[in-house]
Amino acid sequence: MAPNINPAMMEALQHVKGYIFPNELELQWGILIVIYPYLTGLVAGAFILASLNRVFHIRQIEPIYRLSLLTALAFLVIAPLPLLFHLGHPERALEVIITPHLTSPMAMFGFVYAWYLMVVLLLEIWYDFRADIVGFSKTKTGWLGMVYRILTLGFMDTSEKSLAVDDKMGRIITIIGIPSAILLHGYVGFIFGSIKANPWWGTVLMPVIFIFSAIVSGIALMLVLYVVTGRARNTPIKTECMDAMGKFLFYALVFDFALESLDWFHRFYEAEESIDILVLLVSGKLLFSLVGVQLILGTLIPLTTLGLTQVLEIPKKPRKIMYFWSAILILIGIFAVRWNVVIGGQLFSKSFAGFTTYKPDLIGRESLLVGSILLIMPFIILWVLTRFLPPWRGVGKEISHSS
Amino acid sequence: MNQFSNLFSRRQFMRLVMKSMALLAFLQTGVLFWFVRKSRAATSLPEGYNPKDHKWCMSIDVRKCIGCGRCAAACKMENHVPPEPYYFRTWVERYEVHGTDEPIITSPNGGIDGFPPQNSSEEFEKSFYVPKLCNHCETSPCTQVCPTGATFVSPDGVVMIDYDYCIGCRFCIQACPFGCRFFNPETQTADKCNLCYHRITQGLLPACVEVCPVGARQFGDLKDPESKIHAFLAENQVDVLKPQLRTHPKVYYAGLDKAVK
């Protein structure tokens, strides 16, 4: 054997089951590519939750409206990083945007991302926070005041009429934003769904499942953040807000679960050439993360718990606790969903005759360490954002968002 | 009035955003063309070689292959493929078939060191070797998904990678249904068979074809009426790998068994 052989790979070679094509030993997409759809899913989900309030006037979730927008932004800023880090040549990343190869789903990344970030999210946040920014630009001094003054873009008018314009523009952008958020995440689903070589990925339902799981994870995240920020700021956690979010979460989860089940039913019924290997995959290598975490922990338990809150008269306090823990379980469950899609899809050979293994490194470029940092970063950014543009009512300038 | 002007100026602002996006898109297209031209100009081909005159392909006669693995070894040497036993531009598989059971498939070190005696003590009804390589698919999914165009089809039908352009996203590796691609740890790019492009453009044979002691691999040119490939296609029952995926491979197999993956 040549001296430069990687011991981890040689060990992996021992764990191969059945026959894999020789080049398939190494997994091409690791933990970072698990995190990428997880993050974009949270962006899309948080944004869609905010839009519900905006477009359909669901007043109960008003308290988390602006926080959801900032959360979407914080996660969106980090979302491209895992992609970038996993490239063999990150320095050439801009080639994708400068010279996109138009038949590639991945080449659309730049456009979809730029559209969503620039046109939708930033504009929406600007319209929503403009009155606050103007307020701060007048009270803050030094470089901070300078930043606020620049951010007003020169529109200092905060009269009733001007605010009404803000509100109107915000609504229009939200209406554009909902399909954009769906596009953003549906597109990520398509990156996987378009691979016909891989039966685990290549299904038309993939983008749809991605979108629904995104909505589920986004609502769960906002529910958790609402409780955590409420606790941290010592403000009352409104039951009606929790109830509304719990309800959305329940129905979104029911829908998501139904879609996933449909996918499985379809696969079993059609029983195409890949079904044997997929069954082996699910009952073997993915048993823990798919059946254990995704199905039982992340779907069935929260589904039951949330279901109980919908049908039984449960007192406020335990009800809120049930919402909170269901949301936590769902967040873990959706991470498992991403893992099962990305890693699961690469564990079996395209010969459909065997399996390889995957064990993420602890440190290094594509490692658990980098992965954890990427998962924590959005929260730090969110914390900074909430300092800079407090989303809570009553902080900064009180304005009305009702229409 | 003030209100009106406020509204108006914000509209203007929106318009400005739209305009700058259009400008960006326009510039992008311009840069794109510039790049394509530049990269075309940079391709250096030997004097007298016109890619448009050829359509390269390969034929493999499974019945002839003796599993010596010399092709896989020669390829590693010729193309500086990393020595590890999980990076191959070409490899050889052995199938051992017993009745209607699932076949036993092996490819230790891609077949480079030859194969050990048969895996099971049972008598096999059939055992055969199948050399594999990039199929240079006519409608190649790897080319389709490459976000930069670093993977492309040359006019002579060879699917190639521009190693100076590949960003190493590995999408193509996922998209190839045949496991023909790998991620080269030295170049940090995707890698795979290019039919020894540096040789064939000078009139030589690909290394694997050159060293095959039994002539199981033949190199052919679909555009050359003299090429032996025409007789091969006419005289044999020919198949390609995974035809149901409609990638239209240009590596043609004779004597392919249904057990072959």
Ligand code: SF4
């Ligand atoms: S065999 Fe694989 S790498 Fe070769 S052209 Fe076809 S899809 Fe691409």
Ligand code: SF4
């Ligand atoms: S790894 Fe390189 S050749 Fe493959 S899809 Fe990405 S940019 Fe294209």
